[in-house]
């Protein structure tokens with residue numbers, strides 16, 4: 633084995649290919665490969681960049697595989713997960729993706745390549761300056777590194793099974809991080825491939841999605857759902873486990889959002905009628921010493937999206953209200 637690929641489980645054989653996400657805070661995408669009785673399944677791909685492509689293909693070659701003969705599971709629509717999907721589109725292979733997620737993705741790419749398309753109007757209405765929005769979208773790999781071609785998928789519903797040799801995996805629908813994210817569960821071994829639903833040394837981004845109400849509430853519900861599974865081994869899509877169990881990490885993630893909600897309430901106490909952009913400027917972000925004003929626009933875009941998810945949550949709980957000018961007030 634070389635330094636990009638590592639066997640992480642025996643019987644069934646599971647390998648992890650570390651696909652580098654250069655220039656991105658996530659650092660790597662953990663692409664997993666399950667091999668059993670001559671069949672194989674790859675879980676997630678990395679960005680559509682030459683570096684990701686070369687690494688993933690080298691990893692597959694090390695295992696004696698090629699994308700023409702291996703199936704692919706896409707956990708969710710983010711470009712670091714589906715970027716290379718089109719290169720797995722062969723007659724003998726199957727690309728699996730959640731039904732909700734695939735239809736959301738198809739709508740998103742048909743209308744959303746310009747800055748004011750996908751969710752842009754919402755951000756402008758919530759106070760995001762238009763010049764900053766355009767810069768944020770220009771520099772956002774989420775868009776640049778998506779597949780350049782469409783690809784057919786076998787759509788999965790909650791609890792559908794995928795067979796890899798004699799290994800049976802269950803797809804679990806867990807909306808929140810995206811509208812239709814799915815995790816894979818290998819019941820026999822109590823293994824959960826958590827994708828970006830549960831990450832360990834970073835917190836999954838929860839943001840506002842057109843057509844998806846109250847993403848934070850859905851996410852918390854999905855954290856509760858995944859906790860009902862008996863899990864001994866966790867394979868997340870980024871970074872490492874930091875010595876924690878899934879249950880411990882979920883408790884920390886819920887605590888993080890509770891703190892965030894309190895911060896939003898404090899911001900509105902300080903400035904009643906603030907819009908989402910102004911509220912975001914008052915919250916704690918890791919900006920590496922930079923002020924909110926000087927923060928990279930891409931980071932502001934993520935911050936405002938996350939703020940919106942928290943504002944929507946508080947609004948649904950009846951703790952705040954929004955006026956016609958998109959100013960928020962405590963109730």
Ligand SMILES: [Zn+2]
Nearest residue numbers: 708710809828
């Ligand atoms: Zn993601």
